[in-house]
Amino acid sequence: MVKAIRVHELGGPEVLKWEDVEVEEPKEGEIRVKNKAIGLNFIDVHFRQGIYKAPTLPYTPGVEACGVVTAVGPGLTGRQVGDIVAVAYAGQPMGSYAEEQILPANRAVPVPASIDPTVAASLLLKGMTTQYLVRRCFKVEPGHTVLVHAAAGGVGSLLCQWANALGATVIGTVSTKEKAAQAKEDGCHHVIIYKEEDFVARVKEITSDKGVEVVYDSVGKDTFEGSLAVLKPRGYMVSFGQSSGVPDPVSLPALQAKSLFLTRPTLFHYTVTQDELLETAGDVFANVASGVLRVRVNHTYSLSEAAQAHADLENRRTSGSVVLIP
Ligand SMILES: NC(=O)c1ccc[n+]([C@@H]2O[C@H](COP(=O)([O-])OP(=O)(O)OC[C@H]3O[C@@H](n4cnc5c(N)ncnc54)[C@H](OP(=O)(O)O)[C@@H]3O)[C@@H](O)[C@H]2O)c1
Known part of the structure; x- marks a missing residue:
């Protein structure tokens, strides 16, 4: 027993x-x-x-x-x-x-x-999730601006660190000043305390109305609509969680308005084979060893x-x- x-x-x-x-x-x-x-x-x-x-x-x-x-x-x-x-x-x-x-x-x-x-x-789970999100689901490149919700969370903290290391400008949203300080340390160039500021207005201000290439949204219901609003034309909405609840159904015209891409990925589909699993884990461990990721x-x-x-x-x-x- x-x-x-x-x-x-x-x-x-x-x-x-x-x-x-x-x-x-x-x-x-x-x-x-x-x-x-x-x-x-x-x-x-x-x-x-x-x-x-x-x-x-x-x-x-x-x-x-x-x-x-x-x-x-x-x-x-x-x-x-x-x-x-x-x-x-x-x-x-x-x-x-x-x-x-x-x-x-x-x-x-x-x-x-x-x-x-x-x-x-x-x-392992949070790091491999981060790996497929920034390297495969949407490939973050230098010059991109990315928005990460729950930037001080388990996955969020790693996402900010990895996206920063890939050369992106990282914007994070958090609930408190303490979490904002952590997100800054993790490589967020701009942190929005969403209880004090409207994140949609603030992202538009930060990007001079251009919007962001990708939103990594694990919050779901409370943030989904605003996330679509801050994307650039042809931007990627990566809805990978629902900590605040499952988002409402999306209408195709909401995507058509800016030719947006929408995906609802899960780790399982990015680690199907053993090779894929070991490669993904290996990339995570290598990024810990090189200091890109601090858990x-x-x-x-x-x-x-x-x-x-x-x-x-x-x-x-x-x-x-x-x-x-x-
Ligand atoms: N699709 C995948 O492959 C995959 C893999 C791993 C995780 N996930 C998803 O990613 C999300 C994050 O997972 P995690 O384990 O790293 O958790 P976490 O982000 O550490 O915790 C959730 C955070 O979400 C924020 N939040 C905003 N609104 C919330 C609400 N109404 N209730 C609770 N939290 C709220 C809070 O941060 P603030 O205080 O800053 O608001 C909270 O700390 C989860 O939805 C999880 O299911 C998906």
């Missing part, structure tokens, strides 16, 4: 229960991993609330973790007991909020020795306190990454 967080019914943070669970021996193609640290993601909130559908009830939440391999399935080569690996949910069952978990070996990424497991646990593990909770961590994340009390320690 190991301890894990279990969800028996959808709802608020109080549905996260600390329980004993059975972890079986790994089967063919699987490994058993003892987690050292677990990354908290807003996606975990979406699953708990039912915005995303968990495959079963009850379920063990969690889509990002780093740990040590404690057993390998029969005949498995390429992974051995003692390896440090990280995982980011990309189609396989969730289950990171546990002291130990079974993983498909081909989705576990080896972690370079230079990267601390706590950092790796908060980096901010700003909050640590014990795993049994996952409910408090969820409450803090969904009430905008966190910045950077949040990690749960088993």
Whole structure:
């Protein structure tokens, strides 16, 4: 038996229960991993609330973790007991909020020795998301102006750093002065505190009415319309999350007005094959090693306190990454 967080019914943070669970021996193609640290993601909130559908009830939440391999399935080569690996949910069952978990070996990424497991646990999903957003979904280039909502958040912090390093002018939106200071440190050339200023008017002012090439919008309902309004003609609306709720349906004339591109991407479709997964993770680790990405593990909770961590994340009390320690 190991301890894990279990969800028996959808709802608020109080549905996260600390329980004993059975972890079986790994089967063919699987490994058993003892987690050292677990990354908290807003996606975990979406699953708990039912915005995303968990495959079963009850379920063990969690889509990002780093740990040590404690057993390998029969005949498995390429992974051995003692390896440090990280995982980011990309189609396989969730289950990171546990002291130990079974993983498909081909989705576990080896972690370079230079990267601390706590950092790796908060980096793999958020970093790979950032990688596909700035390198593949829309390719950020020198001279571009990009708008990043929730610029001090887990993904947002990394997005600002990477977009800046690629030579873009970065505009970020945040809720507080403290978050604004962090976003500046992370490479935002302009930070808009959206509670004090209208972000649409301010972006138009900053860009002398030209608008931005791309908006990375993880906030959703509250920002979607304004994000379309600040795009240049032929700009890219990358709507990759919905922390404030799912945006209203979009009408084609709203895109036609400026020949806009709209995409609603997910990490899963950018890490389909093992090669793609390892390449994406490798690019993230390389950018940590070169100093382009500085991971901010700003909050640590014990795993049994996952409910408090969820409450803090969904009430905008966190910045950077949040990690749960088993
Ligand atoms: N599509 C993908 O592949 C993919 C992958 C990873 C994550 N995501 C999405 O990206 C988003 C960010 O994830 P994350 O884990 O990095 O979280 P996060 O950005 O650290 O946390 C959410 C932030 O959103 C802002 N926010 C604005 N309105 C909000 C509201 N009504 N309620 C709560 N927060 C609000 C808050 O920042 P301020 O205080 O500055 O407003 C808050 O701190 C999530 O929607 C997640 O689902 C998508």
